[in-house]
Amino acid sequence: MTKADIVAKISEAKGVEKAEVQTVVEAFMQEVKNALEEGNNVYLRGFGSFIIKHRAEKTGRNISKKTTIKIPAHNIPAFKPSKVFVEAVKEGK
Numbered sequence: 632m633t634k635a636d637i638v639a640k641i642s643e644a645k646g647v648e649k650a651e652v653q654t655v656v657e658a659f660m661q662e663v664k665n666a667l668e669e670g671n672n673v674y675l676r677g678f679g680s681f682i683i684k685h686r687a688e689k690t691g692r693n694i695s696k697k698t699t700i701k702i703p704a705h706n707i708p709a710f711k712p713s714k715v716f717v718e719a720v721k722e723g724k
Contacts, residue, residue: 634656637656638656641656667681667683667708670683675713676713677713677715677716678712678713678716679710679712679713680710680713682708682709682710682711683706683707683708683709684706684707684708684709685704685705686704686705686706686707688702688704689701689702690702
């Protein structure tokens with residue numbers, strides 16, 4: 632499912648113009664991105680959490696050049712679904 636599909640489904644279900652729904656969906660995604668960039672997690676009860684995970688520094692290997700490289704410590708965004716969400720997906724609802 633793409634962003635356009637999400638916008639179309641919400642527009643059809645709620646009777647709101649696609650342009651308005653698109654603006655809201657893009658604003659939502661931008662706010663989640665801004666919060667994570669600032670180091671804040673985003674918690675959506677009944678849906679899940681957008682969180683920041685810290686990856687420690689580690690040594691990697693470039694097997695084609697047979698060399699080792701250091702991969703610096705860094706943060707990555709992650710999504711952790713709520714229990715309700717996980718159960719709904721397991722049941723196929």
